[in-house]
Each structure stands twice: as structure tokens, then as C-alpha cells.
Amino acid sequence: MKRAFFVTALLVLLPTAASPDELVSGLSQDLVEITSNYTGTDIVVFGAIESGNSAETPTSRDVVVVVRGPDSDMIVRRKARVAGIWINRDRITLGGMPSYYFVASTRPLSQIAPAQSLQRYQIGLANLVPKSESTHIFAKGEPFRHAVIRERERVGLYSAKPNGVEFLSYSLFRVRVPVPAGVPRGQYTAEVYLFSDGTVVSAQSTPLFVDQIGIERRIYNFAHEWPFAYGLAAVFMAMVLGWLSSLIFRER
């Protein structure tokens, strides 16, 4: 909530702020469709920086692109050895972590802005914090939060490209955002930040949807809306296939 507030506040305040540069950005597509042969794709976030005052050249100008997936709860368990066997022992629930997170920037984040402002906008993998946590002890929760970031990075759902923003000209840039197979469905947001000398001077947020379409969607809906009929259909299909196979291979 806090982060959303900051972003909104920025969007409202910025046009009136005395900022020389403004940001215009867009997406190559605003709907990613998961079909039967979906193996992941790239979407492109592109944009331009419109200089308010062309005579002035800013000392440092950085673009950071963040794509966040819908929030979900993460249950993290830690194994411990009990009688020689590894068993899940401690459990902490992190509520409202992004299910997908991608960040790209013109150079390493630590060089762009001070840690505080990166934390405020949740920019950077290490700065992702849950909305709620089932423990109030910071030291206890930290290893679990790091575990989520590690695991999501391993499966390719969290990623960071410190040099992922490509400048095509002085003001035109683009970023390739990987959308791997296995991304959760839902509403994503693509946020583009323009930093100048370590502070955000312009920001833009665009929604992006990821959804199953076609037969996959229908199967998924069928399974969730009519589970009993779906189960019957699965059994029926299996029985027919079994029966057919015994017919086909009968006399051979």
C-alpha cells in the first residue's frame, strides 16, 4: 500500500514539480496470451525522455524499468535434520510478495540512487518486502524473505538486469522483459522511473495482463468451476483410451 501511494503521489505531483525532463513510455503488447505452445516470450518496454530544457544537459540521467506480477502469499519452510532425515520445521508466511519481478536499469542500482529511495519504491531484488509477515521479529523473518528471492530467481520469475536498458539514441530507450513459461496469470504493472542525480524526477506506470486463452483457459475454468464434471471427464477419457487400446492391439 505504501509503495502504491508513493507511485501515485509521484504521478500526481510530478507534472507540477520543477523537472526539466519528462518520461513517455509504452509496451510492445499489453496482453501476454498463454497458449498451448507457450514457452515464454519477451515483451519490450520502450520510451523516450523529453527534455524540458534542451539547453541544459543533466549531469546524470538514469532509467529504471520495473515489471511486477500480481501479489501472492508465499509460504516458506525451513528444513531441519531430525533423526537423520530432513524435515520441514519452521514456517513463515510472507503475504503479498510479487509473484513476478523484473528490474532493468542503465547501470547498477547502487550507483543510481541511495539505498533509501530504492527501498521506498521497492526497486531491486533485495528491496522486495512482503506486505505482511507471520512473524514480527525482523531477524527471524529475514532469512525467509531472502529464501523467497533466491527461489524465485532460480525458477526465473525474479530477475535483474543492471545494464538492461538500451539507449537507441540520446532520448530513446528500450528494455526486453522476459516472460518465461510458468508465469502466474493476472494483472502486471510496468513501471518506468527516470532518475536524475539520485532522485526520481518522472515515473510512469502501465498495466499489463497475462492470461491463458483458448483451450487452456477453457480447461482451467472447467476444472475449477465444475470440478466434479471435470473429474468424471478425466475418468471417462482414461477409460475410453484404455478400451480403445485393448481393441487396437487385440489380435496382434
Added chain:
Amino acid sequence: MEIYLPIAEMSVHWLIILGMGGAVGFLSGMLGVGGGFLLTPLLIFYGVPSEVAVATTASHLTASSMSGVISQWRRRAVDLKMAAVMIAGGFAGTIGGVYLFAFLRKLGQIDLVVSASYVIMLGTIGSIMLRESIAAVRAARAGQPLTAPGTAHHNWVHGLPFKMRFRQSRLYISVIPPLALGFVVGVLSAIMGVGGGFIAVPAMIYLLRMPTNIVMGTSLLQILAVTAASTILHALDNYTVDIILGGLLVLGGVVGAQYGVRMAARMRGEELRLLLATLVLLVAVRLLYGLIATPSDLFSVTVGTP
């Protein structure tokens, strides 16, 4: 070509899945087992979530036992009454098993329980079979006749109450052992995604003393009913049956099974059992290693409501 599984929410290569189904089908055709005990761990190793693997294997087993039942039915090798009693126990076991599954999943111990039950089951059965088949192979090499397990002896099973006559099996025994056996198999089917034939067949032969030629068909009919129930219950409670994955596995499986059956015709029974025992033990050792070895990451993450 990769294909997207709508329920598992992942993409897989369809050839790998077909091949997996085919390989398991080949082994099950050759060795006369359902192959669930191989398929579930294989799917989990490939990255399919364990709850989807268990539920979808159940639907795969429905198909393979269906074709098995049909061919046994033609040979009149199915004891309907015995199967009905075992199915009654099986349904109770499946319902209990699916709820136990959901409960363990909530506790976060489902992977442990699935692996540990596999290790115990497969380890025990594999060792017994290995001992028996090595003795049989040795005896066959030495040219000695095998001493068949006696079927005439009465055991403790015959002392139980509620007796019932099973005409086709030529038995007059208590309904408690077949009911209990059906129940156990139902629980196993729901939790481990196996048909349970590897438990039911030896138990029916050695414990219930059913004639061997009827055991296979009766067990298959029971597996058909129990895995069908298990599929429906998993679909209802956990939404974990993936019809696309199941269909691909079945396609590979039915073809593989036919070649397996032909292969089996060229091999000796005791050699087949030795092979099966080795396979069973290998799976058990692999799973045991997974429980004992220090994991590369002590933390595991589950997405969604607990």
C-alpha cells in the same frame, strides 16, 4: 514442440512426456505392474508439482487398468464378488486418503510422507522380491524344481468372523481381510498415486489364498475403480488433475505396454521378477537419498494460501 499444461501451469516437451508414458507402459506391460510407483517419482523429478503428479498418475492408471480388465474379462479371470468387497474398502480408503493428503499438504509434510512411504513400501517389497527371485533364478540354473507356495494350508485369516462365499475364487473366508486390503490400497492410491497392485497381488495370493489366475483380473478391476474414484476426488478437492498431461501419458503408456507384453513373452518369469525387484529397490534408494542428503537449499517456497 513444447506444450503448455493448463493445470500444472508449466510447459513440457510433449515427446518427453510421451516417452515417459511409453517407458513406464513398457515396464508395466513386461512386469505386470501398474507402474504408478515409477511414474509419480518420474514426474516429480521432471518438475511437475507433486500434487499434480499424484492425481494425474491416478487417471493414467485408470486407462491402463481398463485395458487390462477387458483382456482379463475375456478370459473370465475376474472374481466380481471379491472385487466388489475390495472396492467397497477401497472407496473408504480413497476418501480417507484424499483428506489425509489435503491435511498433510496444509502441514507442509506431504513431500516427506510421500517419499517416506515410497521408501518403506518399495524397500520392503523390493527386498522380499529380490531374495525370492534370486533363489528362483539359482534353482532354475541348477535345474531343481521350484517349491510352489502351498495353497492348501489354513492361516489366521480363516479364523476371522463374517464369512462369505466367493464362488469364483473357491474361497469361504471372512470379508474383513479383503475389505482391509481394499482400504489400504485406496489410501495408497490417494496419497502415493499408485494403483497398489504391488501390495494387493501378493496379499491376495499369500494371505487370501486366491487362485493365481484370478488374482490379476480381480486386482485390476479394483485398481480401475479406486483410481477412478481417486481421480474424481482429487479433481474435486485439490483441482490437481491435468487432463492434457494425463492424455499424453496414456497415449505413450498404452503403446509401450503392448511392446512390454511381447517382451515379457520372451523372458523367464523369475528373471522378470529379478528385474522388477532391482527396479523397485533403485527407486527406493533414490528416494531415500533425497530424504537423507543435505538439500542444496534448506528453504522451500510454496505459493498460495496455506
